[in-house]
Amino acid sequence: MIRLVNLAKGVKNMTTIKDVAKRAGVSRTTVSRVLNDNGYVSQEAREQVLKAVQEMGYIPSAHAKTMRTKRSGVIGVILPRISTETASRVVNGIEQELAENGYQILLTNTQLKPEKEIENIKLLRSRQVDGIILLATNRNEELLQTIKETNSPFVALGQELEGVTSVVYDDYNAAFSIAESLISKGHQRIGFIGVQETDHAVGVLRKEGYKDAMKKHNLSIDEEWIQYGDFTFESGYEAAERLTSGTSMPSAILAVTDRMAIGALGCLKEKDIRVPEDMAVFGIGASDLSKHVTPALSTVDYFNEDAGRQTAQLILKQLKGKSLENQKIKLSYRLIERDSV
Amino acid sequence: MIRLVNLAKGVKNMTTIKDVAKRAGVSRTTVSRVLNDNGYVSQEAREQVLKAVQEMGYIPSAHAKTMRTKRSGVIGVILPRISTETASRVVNGIEQELAENGYQILLTNTQLKPEKEIENIKLLRSRQVDGIILLATNRNEELLQTIKETNSPFVALGQELEGVTSVVYDDYNAAFSIAESLISKGHQRIGFIGVQETDHAVGVLRKEGYKDAMKKHNLSIDEEWIQYGDFTFESGYEAAERLTSGTSMPSAILAVTDRMAIGALGCLKEKDIRVPEDMAVFGIGASDLSKHVTPALSTVDYFNEDAGRQTAQLILKQLKGKSLENQKIKLSYRLIERDSV
């Protein structure tokens, strides 16, 4: 009995390996062999196949291949936001390293919503990615749980996640170094613009670095000197407003991101507070912006592209079967002092 | 006779629809029906299935589904570079629109190499994307050919491609408007920083807009006033250097991108040429940078996010079977005049 299985209409019929085989006068097996360059194939058969492929514009179905081999050749990369300089640099690094090794990347975007991180991990799993890189922004329990269930190569970048291979920036020491640098220039009253603590790397570690540097030098911190923003220019602007309208104004500001630092710069300019004479400002991130703003912003370079590359290397190692369950890499950084201090 | 088909080792065995069916005590058909919510399923069967899915953490294989249905639910997006503000805004717009309609996006990156555009189109086809959006940077013949062979929903953004549904910025008029605005402020000697003509939109149309505005107002253009860069800050800097060291220096500069305009600003600052008193500067792109640089850069907003949204809508329409072979959409723009003029 013949049944017609009616597939979606209007779908162009792709040429398949079967068509190529027929045209070349060989079996599908042989076509597969020449395309994947494995197994013995006579010179003649090979030529016929290549010719047919060429003429028919044959493109093998990655899905069929993945399904059969359990390898997709793609690594999923989960970004908090697609639009940031940091993310793009990291992705560039990842892509370079991965492309050299024959992997592609599939980008997804959480729009900074923690629940989307989990959703995206599942999504990537359903697409059978061979590994996942997460640019992490938090460390909540449910996320950790989901990662553990994932059971395939996984590397987190930006936060140290318990039990997960992680590549992290040296947030604590970077902030510590900035504060010390400011102190060495004679500043005793240093204000701080941070972010909420759910982001452990940026929200907690950088703050601790700052606090500990102050403590080391026996400098006290007025509680009004610690302000918070949400990564935006505006929030930096507003934080600077608060820092400069209290009873005891600091002489320097350490903002945990360049964007907030530049927002702060905007506020200072408006209030005619001269930078660096009346107020020194330091950011973190080495954004393009930091270089072109006036006065040029002092900041710290996290070598994001290199971070991406190292993260990719870790995934690659796991792919090769090396278990790195709990490896941690801490990256280095570099202070860049410019006109704002 | 029993054969063992030996799949890649070390691959965790995913739970499949078959496992779920067994656990729930129903057939795969029924499982499929409840998961896709189509066809009749008894309340009891549904509950059993959902329970099993939950307990087993079952995630359906997107590949198997795509293979069977010929629909992947993903739209491929080809970007010239992942790192640009423009690209990220466009992607945000695309993603919003597409997500609302149940599509995901798969991003690829050409690193500005034209041959990679073609390569990426093929790649996306092999991954069975339901449609492709190309942020186009050139219009070479081979590219057009490849697009035509693609034979599935396709929209180009940024360049008008012959025979391809395209969404374009109003490059000609934007440049024209800038020049006229400068002229209306009394400038008669306007310099130009452009890019090579392989990028028709940016390289040709913006230059023509500028030239035609000058012509309309009977202003002649000294050939030294037309300089070229390659989208980088540095090239803008260097172009400005040439513009200010000739025999007849212009009193204003129109740079076709913000980055080059800001590079130019850097050069002017170094040479102590005051902006806007001695030299007005205008860019295009409304980058974050433009707002925060000093003096704040005048520029034109292309509403990139909206462009992304409209592009996505066009893909969506094609997906619904509407043929739009040759539709063209020209987007609007808005001049933003700030301190640099």
Next chain:
DNA sequence: CTGAAAGCGCTTACAG
């Protein structure tokens, strides 16, 4: 309301 079976497009162990 439910299930057996075909088929999507590949790869690969096996037999020749």
Next chain:
DNA sequence: CTGAAAGCGCTTACAG
């Protein structure tokens, strides 16, 4: 050196 056939994990027309 080559091919027939099984099987990857789904969906769906058909029969009950």
